[in-house]
Amino acid sequence: MQRIADIRNASALMQWDQETYMPPKGATLRGQQISTLSELSHTLFIEEELGSILNDLSGKNDLDITQKRNVARTLEDYQKNKKYTSAFVRALSDQVNKAFHAWIESRKQNAFSIFQPELDKLIALKKQEVQLLGFEKHPYDALLDEFEKGCTVELLDKTFSGIIPVLKTLLGKIAASPQVDDSFLQQAFPKEKQWEWGMHLVKQLNFDFEAGRQDISEHPFSTSLNSKDVRITTRIDENDFANMTWSCIHETGHALYEQGLLSENYGLPLGEACSYSIHESQSRLWENNVGRSLVFWRHYFSGLQQFFPEQFKNVTVDQFYKGINKVQPSFIRTEADEITYHFHVYIRYELEKKLIDGSLTTGDIPAYWNEQYKQLMDITVPDDKNGCLQDVHWSHGSFGYFPTYSLGSFYAAQFFHQAEKEIPLLQSGLEKGDSSLLLKWLREKIHSKGRFYTSEELCKAVTGTGLEINSFTSYLLDKYSSIYTL
Amino acid sequence: MQRIADIRNASALMQWDQETYMPPKGATLRGQQISTLSELSHTLFIEEELGSILNDLSGKNDLDITQKRNVARTLEDYQKNKKYTSAFVRALSDQVNKAFHAWIESRKQNAFSIFQPELDKLIALKKQEVQLLGFEKHPYDALLDEFEKGCTVELLDKTFSGIIPVLKTLLGKIAASPQVDDSFLQQAFPKEKQWEWGMHLVKQLNFDFEAGRQDISEHPFSTSLNSKDVRITTRIDENDFANMTWSCIHETGHALYEQGLLSENYGLPLGEACSYSIHESQSRLWENNVGRSLVFWRHYFSGLQQFFPEQFKNVTVDQFYKGINKVQPSFIRTEADEITYHFHVYIRYELEKKLIDGSLTTGDIPAYWNEQYKQLMDITVPDDKNGCLQDVHWSHGSFGYFPTYSLGSFYAAQFFHQAEKEIPLLQSGLEKGDSSLLLKWLREKIHSKGRFYTSEELCKAVTGTGLEINSFTSYLLDKYSSIYTL
Numbered sequence: 001m002q003r004i005a006d007i008r009n010a011s012a013l014m015q016w017d018q019e020t021y022m023p024p025k026g027a028t029l030r031g032q033q034i035s036t037l038s039e040l041s042h043t044l045f046i047e048e049e050l051g052s053i054l055n056d057l058s059g060k061n062d063l064d065i066t067q068k069r070n071v072a073r074t075l076e077d078y079q080k081n082k083k084y085t086s087a088f089v090r091a092l093s094d095q096v097n098k099a100f101h102a103w104i105e106s107r108k109q110n111a112f113s114i115f116q117p118e119l120d121k122l123i124a125l126k127k128q129e130v131q132l133l134g135f136e137k138h139p140y141d142a143l144l145d146e147f148e149k150g151c152t153v154e155l156l157d158k159t160f161s162g163i164i165p166v167l168k169t170l171l172g173k174i175a176a177s178p179q180v181d182d183s184f185l186q187q188a189f190p191k192e193k194q195w196e197w198g199m200h201l202v203k204q205l206n207f208d209f210e211a212g213r214q215d216i217s218e219h220p221f222s223t224s225l226n227s228k229d230v231r232i233t234t235r236i237d238e239n240d241f242a243n244m245t246w247s248c249i250h251e252t253g254h255a256l257y258e259q260g261l262l263s264e265n266y267g268l269p270l271g272e273a274c275s276y277s278i279h280e281s282q283s284r285l286w287e288n289n290v291g292r293s294l295v296f297w298r299h300y301f302s303g304l305q306q307f308f309p310e311q312f313k314n315v316t317v318d319q320f321y322k323g324i325n326k327v328q329p330s331f332i333r334t335e336a337d338e339i340t341y342h343f344h345v346y347i348r349y350e351l352e353k354k355l356i357d358g359s360l361t362t363g364d365i366p367a368y369w370n371e372q373y374k375q376l377m378d379i380t381v382p383d384d385k386n387g388c389l390q391d392v393h394w395s396h397g398s399f400g401y402f403p404t405y406s407l408g409s410f411y412a413a414q415f416f417h418q419a420e421k422e423i424p425l426l427q428s429g430l431e432k433g434d435s436s437l438l439l440k441w442l443r444e445k446i447h448s449k450g451r452f453y454t455s456e457e458l459c460k461a462v463t464g465t466g467l468e469i470n471s472f473t474s475y476l477l478d479k480y481s482s483i484y485t486l
Numbered sequence: 487m488q489r490i491a492d493i494r495n496a497s498a499l500m501q502w503d504q505e506t507y508m509p510p511k512g513a514t515l516r517g518q519q520i521s522t523l524s525e526l527s528h529t530l531f532i533e534e535e536l537g538s539i540l541n542d543l544s545g546k547n548d549l550d551i552t553q554k555r556n557v558a559r560t561l562e563d564y565q566k567n568k569k570y571t572s573a574f575v576r577a578l579s580d581q582v583n584k585a586f587h588a589w590i591e592s593r594k595q596n597a598f599s600i601f602q603p604e605l606d607k608l609i610a611l612k613k614q615e616v617q618l619l620g621f622e623k624h625p626y627d628a629l630l631d632e633f634e635k636g637c638t639v640e641l642l643d644k645t646f647s648g649i650i651p652v653l654k655t656l657l658g659k660i661a662a663s664p665q666v667d668d669s670f671l672q673q674a675f676p677k678e679k680q681w682e683w684g685m686h687l688v689k690q691l692n693f694d695f696e697a698g699r700q701d702i703s704e705h706p707f708s709t710s711l712n713s714k715d716v717r718i719t720t721r722i723d724e725n726d727f728a729n730m731t732w733s734c735i736h737e738t739g740h741a742l743y744e745q746g747l748l749s750e751n752y753g754l755p756l757g758e759a760c761s762y763s764i765h766e767s768q769s770r771l772w773e774n775n776v777g778r779s780l781v782f783w784r785h786y787f788s789g790l791q792q793f794f795p796e797q798f799k800n801v802t803v804d805q806f807y808k809g810i811n812k813v814q815p816s817f818i819r820t821e822a823d824e825i826t827y828h829f830h831v832y833i834r835y836e837l838e839k840k841l842i843d844g845s846l847t848t849g850d851i852p853a854y855w856n857e858q859y860k861q862l863m864d865i866t867v868p869d870d871k872n873g874c875l876q877d878v879h880w881s882h883g884s885f886g887y888f889p890t891y892s893l894g895s896f897y898a899a900q901f902f903h904q905a906e907k908e909i910p911l912l913q914s915g916l917e918k919g920d921s922s923l924l925l926k927w928l929r930e931k932i933h934s935k936g937r938f939y940t941s942e943e944l945c946k947a948v949t950g951t952g953l954e955i956n957s958f959t960s961y962l963l964d965k966y967s968s969i970y971t972l
Contacts, residue, residue: 006522026715036492229512
C-alpha cells in the first residue's frame with residue numbers, strides 16, 4: 001500500500017508542478033505522464049495477490065480495531081478498483097487531459113462550444129463508469145459514491161429541498177434590509193503586501209511550514225503528498241484583496257487536516273482523510289466559522305491595518321466584519337457569500353444529475369445554467385466564463401464532487417457548534433488570535449482518525465448525531481440577523 | 487518505452503523538487519518514493535514480453551537506420567537491466583538515500599567519519615553490482631561502462647598518463663610567471679542583481695524558457711524531464727560572483743543539449759543524450775571555450791558593467807579576461823581553473839579504482855585524498871569539507887562518473903576546434919554576442935543525434951577522429967601563453 005501511495009504522491013507532485021512551476025511546453029507530455037502513473041497505481045492495486053492477502057486478513061481475529069479498519073477499508077477500495085479495467089483508467093485519464101486543455105482554451109476564448117465536444121466524450125466515459133460500478137436507484141449515485149461513500153440522489157434531494165427554501169427566505173429578508181458597505185474592499189492592494197499578509201495569516205493559523213509550503217497558481221488549491229509535505233496555493237489580484245485572504249484561510253483549513261493525519265498510517269486508509277465532505281468541512285470551518293467571525297477579526301484587524309494602513313484607515317472592525325459578510329447574488333461560486341454559495345452548488349448538482357441520467361445533453365448546459373441563475377438568484381449571466389465555464393471540476397471528470405461543498409458547510413457548522421460546547425475558552429482564545437485549542441480539538445476528534453469512520457459515523461462520534469442542517473441554518477440566522485438587523 | 491520514460495520523468499521531478507522547493511519534513515518519505523519509482527521502471531523494463539519484442543525487431547530487415555539504432559540500443563539497455571534484480575535496484579536506491587542524508591550530516595559536522603559507515607555499505611553494493619554486471623580486466627570497468635559505454639581503466643590510465651604531465655609542466659611555468667590580478671572578483675555582489683544577471687546570461691545563450699526554468703538550489707545542477715521541460719539551478723553567494731556566473735553558463739550548456747534532443751524520440755535511445763562525457767562536453771564547451779574566452783567578454787563585459795557599475799568601474803575587458811582565467815591550485819573541484827580541474831578529477835579516479843578493487847578502504851580516504859592534493863598541487867587540505875566530503879557523487883552511488891568530467895573537457899576542445907573550422911563567422915558572431923551559429927552547429931552535429939552514435943563514433947563523425955588530447959592541450963597552451971606571456 002505504501003508503494004501505491006508513493007506513486008500517487010509522485011502524481012500529486014506532477015499535478016502541483018503543472019499548476020505552479022512547469023514551463024509552458026512541459027504541458028505536452030505532462031498529461032501522458034500523469035496517466036501512466038494513474039494506470040500503474042491502479043494495476044498494482046488490483047493484483048490478485050493483494051486481494052488474497054486482504055481476504056486472509058479480513059478473517060483474522062487477532063487484529064486490533066485500527067488494523068481491522070485498515071483491512072476493511074482497503075478491501076472495499078480493492079473491490080471498487082477491481083471494477084475498473086486498466087484500459088478504462090488510462091482512457092479516462094487521457095480524456096481528462098484533453099478535456100482540461102479544451103477547457104483552458106474555451107475559457108481563453110470565452111466559448112463553451114470549444115469545451116463541449118471533449119466534455120461530451122468525458123461524460124460518455126463517466127456513463128461507462130456508472131455501468132462498471134453499478135447503482136441501485138439513480139445512475140448518479142454511482143459517481144456520488146466516489147466522493148462521498150453512501151451518498152445518494154435521494155439523500156441529497158432531501159437535504160437540498162430542506163435548505164434551499166430557508167436560504168431563499170433569508171436572502172429575501174436581507175435584500176429588503178438596509179445594505180452593508182463593503183466599498184473599502186474595492187481598492188487596490190499591492191500584490192507583494194498581499195502575499196506577505198497571506199503568509200502571515202497562514203502561519204498564525206498554525207500551518208506547519210516545515211511540512212508544507214504556499215505558492216502562487218491561477219486557481220487556489222491544496223494538495224498533499226503526505227502529512228509531512230502538504231502544499232497550498234493562492235492567487236493574488238491587486239483589486240481583489242478578499243479573494244486572496246479567504247482563499248488562504250480556506251486552503252489552510254484543508255492543509256491543517258492533511259498535516260494532522262498520522263504519518264504512521266502512510267499508505268493506509270487510516271492515514272487518509274475521511275471523505276471529500278469532511279475535508280471541505282475543515283476548509284469551510286476555518287474560512288467561515290472562524291475566518292469570517294467577529295471575534296477572529298477583533299484580533300487580526302489591527303494587524304491588517306498595519307499591512308494596509310491607507311486602505312483601512314477609516315474602517316472600524318465592525319464595519320470590516322459587516323463588509324466581509326455582505327450577501328449578494330453573484331456569478332462566481334468561489335467568491336459567493338455563505339448563503340448564495342449553496343445556490344451555486346445546487347445548480348451544478350441538478351445539472352450533473354440530468355447529464356448523467358441523460359435528461360440533458362452537453363448542448364443544453366449554457367441555457368440551463370443561465371436560466372437557473374436567473375430563477376434562483378435573479379441575475380443574468382453575461383457570458384460563459386462567468387457562467388458554465390467557471391469551474392475546473394468537469395474538465396477533471398469530477399462529477400459528483402460539487403455536493404460535497406454544501407455538505408462540507410453543513411458539517412462545519414455542526415462541528416463548530418460542538419467545539420464551542422466542548423471548549424469553554426474557544427471564543428476568548430480566538431479573540432486573542434489563538435486558534436490552537438480549536439486545532440487541537442479538531443486534530444483529536446477528526447484529523448487523527450483518518451478513514452476510521454465514514455462521514456456519517458464521524459459526525460455521530462463527534463457531535464452525537466448524523467448530518468443535520470439545523471446547526472447551519474441557526475448559524476446563518478444568528479449571524480445575518482445581527483449584521484442586517486433582521 | 488514511453489511509459490518507462492514517464493516514470494523516470496516523475497522521479498526526476500521528485501529529485502528536482504527535493505533540491506528546490508520540498509519542505510524539510512518532506513525528506514522523510516521522498517527517498518522511499520524515489521526508490522519505488524526506480525524499482526517500478528526497472529520492473530517494467532525487464533518484462534519478458536519487451537525482450538521478445540526487441541529480439542523480434544532486431545531480426546527485421548525493413549527498419550530504417552534510426553529505427554534499427556533505436557532497437558539495438560534498447561536491446562543493449564534491456565540486456566544490461568536484466569542483470570539486475572528488482573531487489574538489488576531497490577536496495578541500492580534505499581542505500582543511496584541513506585548515504586545521501588549521512589553525507590549532508592557529515593558536511594554539517596565537517597567529519598568524514600559520519601559518512602563512512604553508509605559509504606561502506608554503498609561500496610559493498612557497488613561491488614555486488616560489479617559482480618552482477620561482469621567485467622574483463624578491471625572490476626571498475628563494469629562501473630565506468632554505466633556512465634561511458636566502452637570506457638575502461640586501460641583507456642583512462644593511458645589518457646591521464648598523457649595529460650597529467652603536460653598539465654604539471656604548464657602549471658609550473660605559470661607559477662613561475664607574473665601572476666594575474668583577480669581582486670575585482672573578491673567583492674560583494676548583491677544577490678538580487680546576481681540573479682538578474684544570471685537570468686540575462688542564460689536567456690542570451692538561447693536557453694528556451696518556454697521549455698525550461700532556472701531556480702536556486704544549494705548545489706547547481708541540471709535535470710531534464712524531457713526536451714520540453716529542462717531545468718537548471720544555480721547558487722548565489724554574495725561574495726562569489728564567479729561561481730554563480732560560470733555555473734549558469736555550465737548548466738545552460740547541459741540544458742541546451744537536452745532541449746536540442748528530438749521530442750519525437752521521447753522514451754527512445756535516440757531521444758536521449760549520447761553519454762555522460764558528451765553531456766559534459768556541452769557544458770564545458772559553453773562554460774570554458776565560449777564563456778571564458780576573450781571574444782565572448784568583448785561583447786558581454788559592458789553589459790556586466792551596467793549590472794555592477796561600482797564593482798567593475800576600473801576594470802578593462804582585458805583585465806577581466808585575465809582575472810577570470812587565473813590559474814591557481816585550490817581545494818574545490820567545481821571552482822577550479824581549466825588546468826588544475828583535471829588534477830581534482832584524476833585524484834578521484836585513482837581513489838575510486840582502488841576502492842573498487844579493494845586496495846583501499848573507506849577508512850583510508852581522507853589520508854589518501856589529502857596526500858594526493860599535497861603531491862599534485864602542493865596544497866594542504868584543511869578539513870574534510872574542503873577535501874573528501876566536497877562532492878555529492880559518492881553519496882549517489884555514482885562511482886565511475888568523475889572521469890567523464892575530464893573526457894568532457896577533451897571532447898569540448900575537439901568539438902570547438904572543429905566548429906571554428908566549419909563556421910567562418912563563429913568568432914565574429916561571439917564577439918557580437920551571437921552564439922546562435924554555434925548552437926545551430928551543435929544541434930545539427932550532436933544534439934539531434936541522441937544516442938545514434940557512441941561517444942567515440944560521434945567524435946569521429948563530427949571531427950573526423952576519435953578522442954585525442956591534442957586539441958585540449960593546444961587550446962590551453964594558446965590561451966595561457968597569452969594570458970601569462972609564457
